[in-house]
Every structure is written in structure tokens, then in C-alpha cells.
Amino acid sequence: MNEIMRTILWLPEQASTFAKSVDELHYFVITVTMVSSVAVGLLAFGFFFKFRQIRPRQSTPTVVPSVRFELAVVIVPLVFFLAWFVQGYRDYVWYTTPPKDTMDVYVMAKKWMWKFAYPDGPNAVGTLHVPAHRPVRLLLTSRDVIHSFFVPDFRIKMDVLPGRYTETWFEATKPGRYQVLCAEYCGTWHSQMWGEIVVMPPAEFDEWMLHQRAGLADRVDSGGDDGPGFHGTLVEYGKKVAMGQGCLKCHSLDGDPHIGPTWLDLYHRRETLETGETIIADEAYLTDSMIDPRAKIVKGYKAVMPTYRGKLTAPDAAALVEFIKSLRSQNLDNVPSKEAIYEPVRR
Numbered sequence: 491m492n493e494i495m496r497t498i499l500w501l502p503e504q505a506s507t508f509a510k511s512v513d514e515l516h517y518f519v520i521t522v523t524m525v526s527s528v529a530v531g532l533l534a535f536g537f538f539f540k541f542r543q544i545r546p547r548q549s550t551p552t553v554v555p556s557v558r559f560e561l562a563v564v565i566v567p568l569v570f571f572l573a574w575f576v577q578g579y580r581d582y583v584w585y586t587t588p589p590k591d592t593m594d595v596y597v598m599a600k601k602w603m604w605k606f607a608y609p610d611g612p613n614a615v616g617t618l619h620v621p622a623h624r625p626v627r628l629l630l631t632s633r634d635v636i637h638s639f640f641v642p643d644f645r646i647k648m649d650v651l652p653g654r655y656t657e658t659w660f661e662a663t664k665p666g667r668y669q670v671l672c673a674e675y676c677g678t679w680h681s682q683m684w685g686e687i688v689v690m691p692p693a694e695f696d697e698w699m700l701h702q703r704a705g706l707a708d709r710v711d712s713g714g715d716d717g718p719g720f721h722g723t724l725v726e727y728g729k730k731v732a733m734g735q736g737c738l739k740c741h742s743l744d745g746d747p748h749i750g751p752t753w754l755d756l757y758h759r760r761e762t763l764e765t766g767e768t769i770i771a772d773e774a775y776l777t778d779s780m781i782d783p784r785a786k787i788v789k790g791y792k793a794v795m796p797t798y799r800g801k802l803t804a805p806d807a808a809a810l811v812e813f814i815k816s817l818r819s820q821n822l823d824n825v826p827s828k829e830a831i832y833e834p835v836r837r
């Protein structure tokens with residue numbers, strides 16, 4: 491049934507855990523609406539004949555429908571709308587809530603290409619390697635205009651905005667190569683802003699990653715303004731940025747409050763703001779605070795931090811976030827263990 495519907499509707503391959511449930515909702519909605527449209531069309535057509543003018547000067551009868559009929563006309567469609575809502579909402583919560591044990595990848599969009607960076611590994615342009623059967627979370631940002639990261643085979647699409655991070659996640663189910671498209675008109679070569687996701691069997695991926703990391707040590711980086719011109723990992727690069735930009739003059743790394751809040755254990759910490767509101771210091775909060783630091787002031791601190799808009803490139807901001815994420819009190823060497831990030835997911 492699934493295959494028949496997929497073929498009729500010309501849908502792409504189903505290569506992630508989401509794909510099937512997105513398609514099932516699609517089938518449900520489209521079947522109900524098609525059946526009702528055909529029924530309404532046929533009924534209208536039948537009425538043309540049934541109620542046509544037979545004699546000249548024939549008067550039109552006034553039809554008063556029964557209450558029961560009117561209720562049915564309201565309730566039957568409502569039941570379908572509610573069923574779509576329930577199924578859609580359940581799936582929406584699933585799609586927008588990444589599991590705890592994801593492998594994170596930073597995605598940077600610019601006219602007209604996709605760049606990928608692993609927190610503890612290599613950078614790549616255009617091609618993202620991921621393992622099958624492990625959840626992967628993407629943290630996306632843009633260097634210039636709004637783009638949208640679209641993988642038809644995975645049924646994921648997420649806007650990519652300059653100056654802030656959005657996130658999405660997926661779990662690929664079949665090794666293979668899948669197209670990445672940009673789904674937001676972004677200029678002359680928008681239609682050619684494509685990339686590729688290479689899904690590898692988990693063991694093969696681990697080997698590939700080890701190989702890539704070994705290569706990092708002696709790679710000669712070309713530098714440039716849009717990639718860390720740096721040999722190490724994103725975390726090490728973030729530490730360099732933090733020192734270079736003077737972040738550490740106000741933010742301590744050892745837990746002591748200074749001019750600004752400490753960075754130790756900051757990631758995912760619950761902070762109370764001056765307004766009394768509480769927030770979780772996630773990627774979005776951390777990057778927003780670099781761009782617009784006075785928007786959300788943590789209680790007890792002064793609004794003295796200058797904006798870093800224009801001073802930090804998107805990869806710099808990503809690296810800083812990774813650096814902050816690595817600062818856990820149980821992990822004081824500032825680098826997350828490779829095992830912690832790439833440990834195979836047990837299920």
C-alpha cells in the first residue's frame with residue numbers, strides 16, 4: 491500500500507525514520523480530500539440534470555435541510571480535521587525534539603553552497619557523511635541571506651537564518667547518497683545550491699571518522715574568512731576565538747562569577763533573567779547573546795556586553811558555542827571525549 495501510494499504521488503525515497511510517518515499523514519489527507527472532491531463534483535453534476543428547467547417559467551423550490559443533516563455536514567469534516575491534527579501534532583513534536591544522544595553537525599549556508607563541520611572532526615563543503623541508524627542533529631546558520639535546508643528523501647526542511655541558529659534532526663535508515671536542496675529563493679544560483687548526504691553503515695562511518703581525524707593533524711588549512719583557518723577541532727578553535735575576542739576578560743571558565751556569567755556548565759543551565767523569566771542556555775540563546783547581548787540579561791549582571799554582530803563569523807560563533815558546551819565541571823580538560831560523542835547508540 492505504502493509503495494503504491496508513493497509511486498502514484500511521485501514521492502521520493504523514504505530514507506529516514508520520519509519519512510514514512512510524514513507520508514502516511516500525506517496519504518490520509520490526500521485520500522480524504524480527493525474522495526470528497528470527487529463526491530462533491532459528481533453530486534453537482536447529478537444536480538445539474540435533476541434540477542434542470544423542465545417547463546418554462548418553472549419556479550425553484552425552497553429546500554430546508556434538516557438539523558440532523560446540517561450537523562452531519564459540520565461534524566464529519568471536523569472529525570477528519572481533528573484526526574489530522576492529532577496525527578500531525580504527534581509527529582511534529584517528534585520532529586522538533588532531538589533525542590539526547592545525537593551526533594551534532596554544524597551546517598553553514600552561504601550563497602550558494604553548504605558547509606558542514608563536525609565538533610570534533612573535519613569540515614566539508616557540499617558533502618555530509620553520517621552514519622545510518624544514529625540520530626544526527628544539525629545546527630544551522632547562514633553567512634548571508636535566508637536559505638532552507640531540504641532533504642526530500644528524509645522529509646526534513648529547516649530555514650537557515652543569518653545571525654542565529656536553528657536546529658533539526660534526523661535518523662537515516664538506509665545507506666546511500668541523498669540530495670540536499672535549498673528551499674528558499676536566495677539569489678541567482680539558488681537552483682544550484684545543492685549538496686549531498688552520504689549515509690554510511692555505522693561501522694564504516696566510525697572508520698571514516700577516525701581516518702578524517704587522523705588527517706586533521708597534518709592537514710594544511712587554506713584559511714579564508716569563512717572556515718576556521720585552523721588545524722584542530724572546533725572546540726580548540728572556539729577557545730582560540732574566545733581568547734582573541736576578549737570573551738575571557740569577563741567570563742570565567744572555573745565557575746566564578748565575574749563581569750559576566752561563568753561559562754563553566756553554562757550549556758543547558760537554567761538561568762533567571764532580570765525580567766524574572768527563566769530560560770535554558772541552549773545554542774540559540776548562546777548565539778543570540780553574542781549578537782544581541784542586551785536582549786536577555788541574566789539576573790544580577792549589568793548590561794555591559796557589547797554586540798559581536800559583524801565581529802564573529804558564523805563558524806566563529808559555532809566554535810564558541812562548541813567551546814562553551816565542552817566546559818563541564820566533570821570534564822575539565824575542555825575537550826569532550828570522543829567516545830561520548832561518537833558512541834554507538836544502544837537500542
Ligand code: CUA
Pocket residue numbers: 599602636637638672673674675676677680681683
Ligand atoms: Cu540558498 Cu536558495
